[in-house]
Amino acid sequence: MKKREVPASVKDERLVKKRRNQMIKGAISLFKQKGFHQTTTREIARASGFSIGTLYEYIRKKEDVLYLVCDRIYDEVRDRMEQAIDTTQGDLDGLKLAIAYYFRVVDELQDEVLVMYQEAKSLGKESLPYVLNKELQMVAMFEHILRRCVDNRVFSLTEQEIQLFAHNIFVLGQMWGFRRWALKKMYTLDEYIELQTKLLLEGIIKR
Amino acid sequence: MKKREVPASVKDERLVKKRRNQMIKGAISLFKQKGFHQTTTREIARASGFSIGTLYEYIRKKEDVLYLVCDRIYDEVRDRMEQAIDTTQGDLDGLKLAIAYYFRVVDELQDEVLVMYQEAKSLGKESLPYVLNKELQMVAMFEHILRRCVDNRVFSLTEQEIQLFAHNIFVLGQMWGFRRWALKKMYTLDEYIELQTKLLLEGIIKR
Amino acid sequence: MKKREVPASVKDERLVKKRRNQMIKGAISLFKQKGFHQTTTREIARASGFSIGTLYEYIRKKEDVLYLVCDRIYDEVRDRMEQAIDTTQGDLDGLKLAIAYYFRVVDELQDEVLVMYQEAKSLGKESLPYVLNKELQMVAMFEHILRRCVDNRVFSLTEQEIQLFAHNIFVLGQMWGFRRWALKKMYTLDEYIELQTKLLLEGIIKR
Amino acid sequence: MKKREVPASVKDERLVKKRRNQMIKGAISLFKQKGFHQTTTREIARASGFSIGTLYEYIRKKEDVLYLVCDRIYDEVRDRMEQAIDTTQGDLDGLKLAIAYYFRVVDELQDEVLVMYQEAKSLGKESLPYVLNKELQMVAMFEHILRRCVDNRVFSLTEQEIQLFAHNIFVLGQMWGFRRWALKKMYTLDEYIELQTKLLLEGIIKR
DNA sequence: CATGAATGAGCCTTCATTCAT
DNA sequence: GATGAATGAAGGCTCATTCAT
Missing domain, CATH: 1.10.10.60 (Homeodomain-like)
Known part of the structure; x- marks a missing residue:
């Protein structure tokens, strides 16, 4: 695109x-x-x-400003991720690091992420698909990491599960931004990262 | 409130x-x-x-309409949940049912949920806290169920984990509404419920 | 139309x-x-x-005002003409009266005619044809009178000449409106009518 | 001036x-x-x-451009006329030639003439009189020719008639430019010249 | 209670004009 | 002399809100 x-x-x-x-x-x-x-x-x-x-x-047009803003924010997030994360490693620690790093980026750019998150829908039909596509690219980053882990038999997931899990990571990261009015009362960023990582990876069922 | x-x-x-x-x-x-x-x-x-x-x-004022709409939607969602779910039971199946039922409600009211989700932020300082509070009440419903399970030693979670997990259920439910442009291509509602339930409860790590 | x-x-x-x-x-x-x-x-x-x-x-749109104005002016001019002039008579005096009356109407509505004359071109493609058409209807009134005269052998003109002569009357009438800066210095309305009628009907060549 | x-x-x-x-x-x-x-x-x-x-x-100022344009167009028209027409001759053929030539110039410069014709009114009080004066000079050219004819007893006209007739020639020439939407459907330029000359000089009354 | 005509603050956008480089 | 980035007044138009009927 x-x-x-x-x-x-x-x-x-x-x-x-x-x-x-x-x-x-x-x-x-x-x-x-x-x-x-x-x-x-x-x-x-x-x-x-x-x-x-x-x-x-x-x-x-005024809307161009919004597009420029959204475009920039995604680039910013992705640049930071790409600089820090190796998506090819394929082990558990790599995944944890990616999640943690993503959550930290969201925290750092929380205003930006919130803006984009809430206003992107105001983009016209011309720009929206492009921004949505950028979002999918971010999700794909997590998919890639997960797929490598599955290849390495770190854990076993179907393709459907990989994609859904990637979406979950992405949204739960954003959640730290768009629900901070609730979450910040309960957790520090580090706590949030730790707990979410645990819940995501281990689930809650005692086995 | x-x-x-x-x-x-x-x-x-x-x-x-x-x-x-x-x-x-x-x-x-x-x-x-x-x-x-x-x-x-x-x-x-x-x-x-x-x-x-x-x-x-x-x-x-025009904003009153938005408030009325948001208010109504939450009531609708909660009414349906309360009619169908017993929050006191405290076993795994009860939790699964609650999740499944919540997801189904979101699906059924997907337009309404999407509206509220995207427009609530336009509420003024007068109304927003009230709507946010309603959201917390919904989350609290899940917290309650989880807490009962912990009481029954179905699984073991700290209070912090309970709250976060409840938020996750809530947001991942909404996600089916606000990311349907991506998710509907990949899953039916039933698949989504099944997969999310599995990922949420069991995590991904092979143990 | x-x-x-x-x-x-x-x-x-x-x-x-x-x-x-x-x-x-x-x-x-x-x-x-x-x-x-x-x-x-x-x-x-x-x-x-x-x-x-x-x-x-x-x-x-703003342009609608202009259209409304032009539309009204033409109706006004035509209404006055139609009230006063019998286009079917077909004798020389009838023609002279029509010319004189038309010139008087233009004089009376000189501001209106001037406006329409100068601003009509600012109408968009949507309205212009309609206004132009109204103009042709006015011209057609003179054509009709002339044609009746020719039928009655008051004078002899080809169809082409009839149409051109009608245009001339129409434009020379307007001229009293849009060139008044020059003409009013030289003629009263009555003089203008008399002279133009003479020039139009008799030409200038001594025969 | x-x-x-x-x-x-x-x-x-x-x-x-x-x-x-x-x-x-x-x-x-x-x-x-x-x-x-x-x-x-x-x-x-x-x-x-x-x-x-x-x-x-x-x-x-932007208006200066318009002034320059109008100024140029008039010069252009007059230069062409002056190059081709002898205003002192004073016979019927000279008049016919002048009319024909003027009509041809208008035809050749029809865009320019139309522009000047429609936009001159937008000139400010500073420039408009000057442009109007140029117009009078053009009219005066025809007056001069006519006056010479009258001197030579080609035909007999009062001073008032001379001036009006000159205006008529001038405006009926412009008419070929500003009413071409109607006239071009009916006449070629040559036909227009021939017919107008006939109507102008001979009138329509059978004598 | 219902209606819808009236209001005007305020928005987005354009464009003639200036001036530092 | 030439350039084009910067300016901001002003214009067309919308729409939340009011109020007389």
Whole structure:
């Protein structure tokens, strides 16, 4: 799936990158507080450090900002994951590390993840599939790790189970972000990681 | 936490109930399609079968509609659960049934659940805590079941683990609603229930 | 060619008619001064005696106002002509009267005619053909009179000449409106009518 | 009436002339398609082959472009007329030739004439009188020819009739441009010239 | 109680114009 | 001289809310 390019009036690629960085940063902080729909383009411009006119030199429609934000967040999450995680190892510790690291990334980028999580649905039909696809790529990372473990007979799972388990890891990671109003009262991040890892891997049934 | 009452200009309680039912039904179908912010009050009125003027006889602000909708959905989900599930039994089959039944309710009310799930955040500071509290009550239902199982030594979990596990059940149930774009390609509802139950209870580690 | 209906949100047909009359009157006076593009919707609303919100209860787009204005002006001109002129008589005096009367109508509605004349081109592809068609209907009125004269052997013209002559009358009438900056310095309306009639009918060549 | 000079920041007169030629050419083609108001300065710059910054080195306001365009078109029309027509001859064939030639010029420059015709009214109070004056000069050309004919007793007209007839020629020439949507269906240019000449000179009354 | 016309704050977006490089 | 990024006033339009009937 090819990247959806948001056209800018400004030619200088360097500048476009810089301004969009300002924009994304400003927008995330606003979306976090008030959500996409409640945030006005003027607020985005001001938070980005330039005028409304300038904002529209770098996007065409308000929705482009949201797309840019979502796009960026996923890239950020994935970059961090890819830098830290070896998906090919295929042992239990590798899996645990991946889960722990993913949970930590979510924690670190909790505002960003929350924003994307809550606002992505406001993307139009043009952008949504692309963002959803990025999500699947993240899930696929976990699938890959799991598959390698199964290959190595660390545990035994059907393909269906692998995919579902990968989704579970992904969603339970996000959960730390989108349910922090409940979870932070009960756990530290480390506790959360430890407990979730345990529950995920061992289940609850005494055997 | 006491119920937040939405004041109506109309006095006849019977009528208020009837009109609000129309309203909630109309609003859900609209929110489902276009989200809360994209839906206008006029559309809500029309979908409810009365005029914009009448709509405002039964609410004060547009947000009240959202609150009413969220409130109703939770009641619906909880009513169904309470009708079907005995939370005091405390054996493994009871837990499995509760999970299965909850998942089925989510499936049945998937549009409603999705709406609430995606739009609840648009509630103002006045209503949000109340809705969040309802969510915790649902989670508490699972906590209660789990706690009874632990009491009965069906399995052994710390209080922290109980709470987290309950959250996991709750969120993984919702996941069937909010990630159906991905999950329905891979599983039927029955498969989903069976696999999730297995993964949740047994984990993945070969022991 | 069917009338292009401009949809209104307001249901009461009586009210729609009344409000649109206010609107057309206000808009003409503004378009006269500043032209369509230089006139803002807010100005139109104010000149019509209601708010911007109300304006948009009776039109969908700014261009609708222009269409309504053009439509009205043509109806006005034609109504007046049809009330006063008998197109079936077919004698020279009848033709002269028609020309004179048309010129007087243009003079009376000179602001309106000027507006329509200058701004009609701003109509979109949807409305323009309809307005152009109305213009042709006016021309056709003169064609009809001329044709009757030819039938009565008042003078002899080919069909091509009839049509062109009708266009000439029409445009030379409008000319009194759109070139008044030059013509009013030289002629009164009566003089203009007399002279144009003479030139049109007799030409200039001494025979 | 002295020429209204549009000030340029650039000193080099040669360059100013060259750039403005590019500008006028680009602008006419745009105004033709979309009208003055719908055309943006950026589009004019692009169509002229230089940047928006450069455009403003050669004009002060967008309206200057329109003035320059109108000014140029009139010069163009008049130059062509003056090159071909001898206004002093004073016989019937000279008049016929002048009319025919004028109509041909209008046909050749029909886009330009249409633009000027439709957009001139958008000129501000500063420029409009000047352009209107140019128009009168064109009319005066016909007056002059007519006056010479009257002097030569080719036909007999009062001064008032001369002026009106000159206006008629001028407007009926333009009519070929601004009513081509109707006229081209009925006549070729040659037919139009022939018929109009006949109607203008001979009138329609059988004598 | 029901209706729907009226309101106007406020939103997104455009674009003429400027000015530092 | 040329460029094009930056600006912000202003425009078209929407929609939550009110209130007279």
